[in-house]
Amino acid sequence: MKTDQKTLDLIDAYWRAANYLSVGQIYLRDNPLMRKPLQAEHIKNMILGHWGTSPGQNFIYAHLNRLITENDLNMIYISGPGHGGPALVANTFLEGTYSEVYPNIGQDEDGLRKLFKQFSFPGGIPSHVSPECPGSIHEGGELGYSLSHAFGAVFDNPSLIAACVVGDGEAETGALATAWHSNKFLNPATDGAVLPILHLNGFKIANPTVLARISHQELDQLFRGYGWIPYFVEGDDPAEMHRKMAAALDEVMDEIRQIHFNARGGAETERPRWPMIILRSPKGWTGPKFIDGKRNEGTFRAHQVPITDPATNPGHLQQLEEWLRSYRPEELFDETGRLTGELADLAPKGDRRMGANPHANGGLLLRDLVMPDFRDYAVAVGSPGEASASDTLVTGTFLRDVIRCNSKARNFRIFGPDETLSNKLNAVFEASDRQWLGQQAEEDEFLAADGRIMEMLSEHQCQGWLEGYLLTGRHGLFNSYEAFIHIVDSMFNQHAKWLKVTASIDWRRKIASLNYLLSSHVWRQDHNGFTHQDPGFIDHVVNKKAEIVRVYLPPDANCLLSVMNHCLRSKHYVNVMIAGKHPAPQWLDMPSAEIHCTKGIGIWSWASTDQEDNPDVVMACAGDVPTLETLAAVSILKAHLPQIKIRVINVVDLMKLQSKSEHPHGLSDKEFDLLFTKDTPVIFAYHGYPWLIHRLTYKRTNHHNFHVRGYKEEGTISTPFDMTVLNEMDRFHLVQDVIDRIPAPSSEATYLKQQMQDMLIRHRIYINEHGQDMPEVRDWKWKP
Template identity: 60%
Template structure:
């Protein structure tokens, strides 16, 4: 034990120390009980094999450290009157957080059958990692949680997201030393350069170094303390250390560290809020070093356990079959002296609860961890203010995201006082044509500025950092604590957060089944700079597959929209920003795009999700010979150009044009809430006519969504085939066989009777593709007939 921990003066009286230690021991006892016991929760009789669960699941190693943090957070919350939230980062800390929630009473308030007595304790123990029970990690079911225990790497960014625009909140974030090795966590240390001490709350990281992951040592735990301090100071933090294995000394050191850190936080905020200080502060971080599996078995089967990787999960693995393991488990449980901690009814004794704060200040009861309770309606202005005029389809062009940026500017302006809307993205706000928002709010920035910098703002609510992980974590933490936001990203690079959106979608699916969890604002993605207009950046920037990834997830929670023009983008964005408990993915272009629908038409079309554009086809009220379908802005333009070519060169076939905005409409109604019945689908696409579908992304997704439909054998999909390079815009669609000429050829190839009769037209289409190939290699631009094309319908 370091000398400073031994010799530093105590800040706790003996009475306070004993009360904190009693609470900590009680939490440790409850954590062990959850992992092992199915009966005899108070050890009122000698432990027998049948008292032990048949399958031992859970993780002990991190639990004592988490219990220590929770116990000491209780103390400072109560003594200082703090509003606080804790993000528990270690992957499987469920036993500790559940134990503390049960002790403070928030668990019983949430789940009345888990009473604070012996019967409730037995149910608490049995349900843990048990069929029909609760997970082994901190999860949506856990009161006070906003962070799934399996989301290793995102705890700190979630904590900062929770602190944004919450000036009275202290967010503690416990970071496991395994989690600290991840790239997302490493990037999120830089969040302190974006935290405004005037309008935001504080984040107090607690780096919990217990030495090991599942089977290997952890990097930061093996660094010399001086080197670790240099690293943390380089990140902009001042470290405060707590190290040891003697409970009394560690309690004193932890109390001293908490007081020191929170005094520094208060001083930073006071200087910024009252004295006008503008220099970037150095926020405290607590470095907590305790043994892995602290207070557990020191040795099992002749091998060391406490303080080693063997304490990670279940230190005594054969309790039912090995009498020595059973004896050790009982000795371990009794070492916490449960008779001192719980009365004869199994309720916590007063000393155990002495440090616990009251009401909503309890960590398991804070409304900030159930953000829907705090959520207010977003003040969205009427769309007519931003709608582009459309007297006839295809007569004008606009950049859809630039039009949306004007709406977002006013949303930002309308929330200036309440500060509950943020726009996040990886350095792409202006690139994605959303820069109008800067007129209402600049970019959050606490680091140094230069004269050449633009739109940097110490109090800004536009968040830009070149880390998609951090952007996602910020926004998730912001939404989960009751606010609104939008994540704008290049389409190809949003894949970086695939695993994060997995977890958030799972979170939403579970919370929908928890009546005590209030709905939160949806996680909204705007994906632009998309595959078809990344011709200048090349193959590396061309990937439309995030939609495929999203549509694999829970149908009740995911939505995907491909608006074809500016007004449909406005309508879709308005819907997404008003929605609750969804992951909404909007894919829209930033380049000039033809305006197809008026605002009124766009509202109706988006509400329908998919519909016939009768003005674009040639059905004349009869049954079509072929359906040209499209989803996405560039595919829509190519389909309309193909329809125009057919009208000019091959007017006989009756062509129906169908545009799809809501891609889930293609799914059966029993598989997705937005899906169509077979009757609706057949009415739109026909059961037996060829359907040529021009799709924004990978073509097999459309086949997967529609494979059960009657007309699926007649469905032919064109889309991105993973053929990309640096080239011209039109060459991208040609290379992937999505171009207008190829679509006309597809019609000729698939409509019965046309192959012979329209052979000359087909040849002209093939010749146009060959002319395009030669033209761009000489001129570097698209064919004039393509570059200057307009809709003349």
């Protein structure tokens, strides 16, 4: 149906209103409706913001409003360009959502004044799209992730359409370039739709963009090759562009409807080719054509603040006034400062407004997972170390049933970059296949159009999909190799910042936690070598606000089950769990594991010898392999130096080490001193880089007695035990560390230290000859 001219004229007026508000936010602190001649005192002292992308996004938003109203669509808006803040704030204000969540910013002249002044102003709001803006699930710092978030949002959301504006600068990022392939994972029978709108305005901050400088034919072929059907809307004449945009959106909507109808009626089994829009408009569209004799509109100069000095430069002040008045605000707002009724009626109503859509405030829709009892999956542990099991293989059976228990709700998925089987979560494939809409070959396994497991060999996509899934009110788990989770460092940063900010916004509801399970970890990457050995993600995580991040190092399968159960039930955290996948000794039965994990740290009395006296040494450990090596060292010390009183402390919740004043999980100084004492040597075997333990404990009374062993960037293709030897975290080095720190070592201690040095030489000779660890290492068992 062709959009009539009256509607197009109203859309143009609405667009002018949004553009006016966008310019006003950047420049003005008073005179919001230009009812007086513009004066220097009306201008902000610091002018900050980004104009270039705003008019194009205002244009898109206004047209989407029409599409939503006419078709009763359930749609959210994702702003990919890095700094489209003025546009999103303007549009959510015009539709009324902004004033509903911030009643002090009313729909009148005083409300406009406050809206303008707060923008990029101390005590106000950021210049980019941020959590403070209603309707947003994606902020300006997340450049490159918009399309991934959009797909994550519509998985298992069959009625939802995510309109995703992709900036042409953003399109140059690796994450975004790969995200176009997400259409191979979208099931039209059970998922919603993503409508990408590639906004080509030609420039980044100071350079042309790649996609804006290739031919129409090449651009068309590129996106057809990605599996999309592109619709082009190009030009700079507003009247013509309104007609083109309205027509393109109507065609796109018809195609999306037909795709869903065919898939949900069983008529279509092939992967569809989804429509997209390529919008080419000038950067800084409708702004000043020239400033100071240089072309502005349609150039990189329009990117941020085009008119730079209106407060002290009379020519600039006059040009700014002409620019603001060019939108004819007197036609758009009534005497009270409210948008005129005919224009206000263009916006959708209630939850259909993109700023008020509950999917953009996912905590409103969040429902707790139905959880099986994790205790039912316990490994039978008689005496410590007697049983052997793969921690992640065991946990896979628990996750399998989490999938089954929530199959009807369709609110839980597992994401990972082709590593779910490698990380030994095999059992999950008993409950679900991988979702895959591409071609299939006869020998393929675990592929289906409808699956709970999402795998693509791009950590960026897995993270982005999961974030979009969580932000719209669902639950999930990201499993990955430990070394390569660094690929999403920046994405983790931004999500953690989002959680931190939204936790203090009253109208935002808490969402499910972002849960990482990192396996194939540093100590058991002996077969892949140095490139796969890096535990530094932990260090990166603990830089974030303490109320957001949690790090867990379960020593065995039962502890991992307990931790996984806790993390999947939690809200508004980033939980990092690190666990091994290879068969390893099991230390705690389930009742003991549950108690230990609930406390997060504790003395293992069954391994300690200090019950009747103060310890001579504290042997602490965090991580599965450090725990194994610590207990092996303790067994050597008990056999050769039984007079030494040893206290063994295992740490599951790493943040217990930090002060209670720094982290809500932290121990008080009194609790810490009771465990580690005030003056006893502490030998700490730690999973990651050793300096993090020093950083977490530097304020503690006994910190000067801490000696930490961990990974120190030594690795190669070798044996499992040799990895610990290369980094001096093995049992033989730990025994020597104890001997070096106990007072007045005995003759037995001197001979034992030499024996440990000899064992290290034997180890090197043995592995070089046999290619495996010595029998006394391979076959070692804990003896009570």
